Amino acid sequence: MALNPKSYCAYVQDLPADHLHRKYHDTQYGFPLEDDNALFGRLILEINQAGLSWITILKKQDNFKAAFAGYDINTVAAFDEDDEARLVSDAGIIRNRLKIKAAIYNAQAIQKIQSEFGSFKQWLLNQGEQDIKAWVKLFKQHFKFTGPEIVNEFLMSSGFKEGAHDPECTCYKLAEAEIKEHYGR
Incomplete structure (x- = not known):
């Protein structure tokens, strides 16, 4: 076949x-993906791909990792206006203010999930098999900039969805x- x-x-x-x-x-x-920081990093990449080609993101993935503190959730969750300004002026990443704000917000949301479920990974595993509409609804309750395509690609690319x-x-x-x-x- x-x-x-x-x-x-x-x-x-x-x-x-x-x-x-x-x-x-x-x-x-x-x-x-091995841990919550890696999952968070993949979510950042998928969000930033919206409206762009995936090759653009692949070319910049190392820059994203450096700009977002190695995808350390706790560090990004504490980013302030100075960090946001730094990111908006970083030509190595996608300089979209809404996507940058979403990354910071989503890091804070993952911290809340971690405090309740132990880890972002465990929270994802606890959801079981769901259709994409249910996943999107769930993501929209917790995260920003997570429409159907972003959620679907995040789940598939990280092995949570076939x-x-x-x-x-x-x-x-x-x-x-x-x-x-x-x-x-």
Whole structure:
């Protein structure tokens, strides 16, 4: 059986191994993330992709990580107006004030989730299998800048929702094994 011709897997299959899309697909997309800071980082990237191409975000992902304190939730949650001004003037990231404010707000929201559930990861796992409408509703109750596409891609890219890899993709079984190991599903 062949790959779905409209899938990300089909798009990257003939790209060189060192292409940003190929490296992301083969090592990150649909694979579980180790901790809450990594999940927060992925949420920042997905939010910043809105209205832009994913390659733009991939080219800037190291800059995002540096600008947002290695995605340390507690540090970003404490960002003030000076930090916001610094981020708005940082040409290495997407300088959208609403997206920057959302990242800071979302860090604070994750802190609240952590205090109640122990971790952001555990909170996500506690939600079980839901359709995307339920996930979007849940995210909108807690976070900013989380519409249907952002929530769907965040969940798929971090391994909480199926669909990142075609079953025929060379990464499918590896991603599924890691999801089972890290997320217990």
